Amino acid sequence: MPMENKHLDMSPKVDPRRIARKGILELGAYVPGKATEEVKEAYGLEEVVKLASNECPLPLPDGLREVIEAEFVNLARYPDGHCRKLRRRVAAYLGVQEECLLFGNGAEECIRLIGQAFLNPSDAGLIPSPIFDAYETAIRMPGAKVVKVPIKDYQIDLEAMLSAVDRSTKIVWLCSPANPTGKIISRDAFEGFLSLLPENILVVLDEAYREFVADKRAAHAQDYIERDARVIGLRTFSKAFGLAGLRVGYLVAHPSVIEIVSMVKLPFNVNRLAQAAALSMLEEEDFVQNHVEMIQSEREHLRRELEERGAFVVPSEANFLLVKLPLDGDELFKRLLPLGFIIRPGSLWGLNQYIRLTVGTPEQNRRFLSHVDTLLAGSNK
Numbered sequence: 001m002p003m004e005n006k007h008l009d010m011s012p013k014v015d016p017r018r019i020a021r022k023g024i025l026e027l028g029a030y031v032p033g034k035a036t037e038e039v040k041e042a043y044g045l046e047e048v049v050k051l052a053s054n055e056c057p058l059p060l061p062d063g064l065r066e067v068i069e070a071e072f073v074n075l076a077r078y079p080d081g082h083c084r085k086l087r088r089r090v091a092a093y094l095g096v097q098e099e100c101l102l103f104g105n106g107a108e109e110c111i112r113l114i115g116q117a118f119l120n121p122s123d124a125g126l127i128p129s130p131i132f133d134a135y136e137t138a139i140r141m142p143g144a145k146v147v148k149v150p151i152k153d154y155q156i157d158l159e160a161m162l163s164a165v166d167r168s169t170k171i172v173w174l175c176s177p178a179n180p181t182g183k184i185i186s187r188d189a190f191e192g193f194l195s196l197l198p199e200n201i202l203v204v205l206d207e208a209y210r211e212f213v214a215d216k217r218a219a220h221a222q223d224y225i226e227r228d229a230r231v232i233g234l235r236t237f238s239k240a241f242g243l244a245g246l247r248v249g250y251l252v253a254h255p256s257v258i259e260i261v262s263m264v265k266l267p268f269n270v271n272r273l274a275q276a277a278a279l280s281m282l283e284e285e286d287f288v289q290n291h292v293e294m295i296q297s298e299r300e301h302l303r304r305e306l307e308e309r310g311a312f313v314v315p316s317e318a319n320f321l322l323v324k325l326p327l328d329g330d331e332l333f334k335r336l337l338p339l340g341f342i343i344r345p346g347s348l349w350g351l352n353q354y355i356r357l358t359v360g361t362p363e364q365n366r367r368f369l370s371h372v373d374t375l376l377a378g379s380n381k
Contacts, residue, residue: 022121023143034342043338051358051368052344054179054209054320056242058294058361061287067280071272079272086275089282090250094222099255102262105269107208107236107249111138114171114204114232114251116264119144123170128156130180130349132206135173144170154181154314154322158193165201172197175206176219180349180356182209182316190219194228202257204232208249209318211240211292212299218317222252229254239319240288241281246274295319299359305369309376320358322346327375329355339371 017025033052040048083103091098104110115138119125125139129148139146145168149160156178165172176185185205197203205221221233233252238244248270251261281288302321303313312324325332329345329352336343346354360368 021143023140027137027140033344034337036342039337039340039342043340045340048340048342049360049364049367050342051360051364052342052356053244054239054318054358055244056239056291057358057364058242058287058291060242060281061284063284064277064280067276068273071276074272077272078268079270079275081267081269083270083275086248086270086278089279093282094252096222096225096252097255099258100222100225100252102251102253102258102265103270103275104249104251104265105274106238106247107206107234108134109247109269110234110249110251110261111135111204111206112141113261113264114202115139115142115144117261118202119170122168124166124168126161126164126169126172128161128174128178130351131156131173131175132179135204135206138173139171151178151181155183156185158185158189162193162196165198169198169201171202171204173204173206175208177209177213177316177318179208179318180320180344180346180351181314181322182318182320183314184213184215184218184317186215186217187219187223188217194224194230197230199230202230202232204234206234208234208236209239210235211288212295212319213317214296215317225252225254229256232257237278237281240292241278241284242287242291243274243277243281246271246277248274248278294361295359298362298365301362302357302359302365302369305365306372309369309372320356322351322354323357324354325372325376329353332372332375335375336371341368341371 033050036048036050039045086103087098087101090101104113111134119139119142121143124145124147126147126149127135128151136146147164149157149164151157156174161172174185177183207221221231224231235250235252237248251258299316306313306323310326314322330347332355333343333345344356346352346356
């Protein structure tokens with residue numbers, strides 16, 4: 001017999017907000033890009049193009065399906081908590097020691113692990129602003145203080161970051177290419193920054209978009225980890241390798257750092273399917289190369305086309321563009337949804353006149369530009 005549906009008094013006897021840990025109520029919930037399923041249902045669409053979350057726009061290789069199906073028979077067993085096979089393969093891919101790697105449920109878990117491992121309530125973390133909000137969350141969760149340093153000319157201002165350092169500073173968070181601007185930190189600038197930074201402060205260099213970088217001047221964390229334990233690199237399989245739905249990210253750092261972070265890591269944080277898929281995608285060199293080359297080519301094509309339409313486009317080394325159009329970003333976002341296109345409005349970072357646009361396939365980009373032409377023509381009437 002089904003239970004009778006009664007209207008229960010759901011008012012709590014104790015307000016959980018009064019007993020929540022200090023700093024938790026200051027956290028802002030992450031605002032994900034709209035899901036394609038949500039937009040399809042809302043507007044009765046059969047196809048939706050998502051150019052909001054910097055995901056891979058290509059269908060993944062058929063070999064990946066076979067790998068995932070083969071792993072099905074093992075799903076009743078816990079995964080390898082140390083990701084041994086994947087760690088061995090990634091170490092060879094990067095040219096680092098296996099002891100320099102630690103894997104997580106996406107790079108975002110790795111970001112939180114760093115905060116949990118190193119930050120005390122008396123500490124402070126420096127972050128550029130605007131930037132990916134996961135860094136602020138990682139600082140606030142252990143009760144540490146967030147110090148925001150404005151970017152300058154769309155670039156992380158390393159000089160201003162140094163000026164903001166004080167006795168409470170424990171971690172400086174950097175991102176190259178930066179999200180949402182797409183700008184890199186050069187090797188020369190990074191080395192100059194390190195030379196002036198106190199020796200007891202960690203530097204996290206998030207390189208989630210590294211594979212798309214064409215600029216040879218870019219700094220890379222793995223070049224520093226053996227001689228400077230302060231530098232912690234972040235990488236992911238979500239972008240160039242197309243595994244955003246399976247969540248595999250990793251730290252690249254000195255073994256002494258990896259040892260400390262591993263103490264707060266959950267035992268089985270990367271599931272079997274994710275590990276198998278990441279291993280498989282490392283062998284799909286042609287797919288990854290074709291994906292990266294397409295993004296680099298279309299990134300430049302989109303930039304030119306948008307500038308011809310009167311837009312300002314920040315030069316980017318990532319798989320997205322920060323764009324200022326004659327239309328308000330939120331308004332453009334709303335008007336594109338019924339047309340089957342999802343973009344990221346810049347208001348999320350306080351950039352109301354901007355959008356962040358993921359680079360799609362040539363066909364997706366052509367259709368997007370066509371819709372922009374129609375909307376721009378309508379706004380000029």
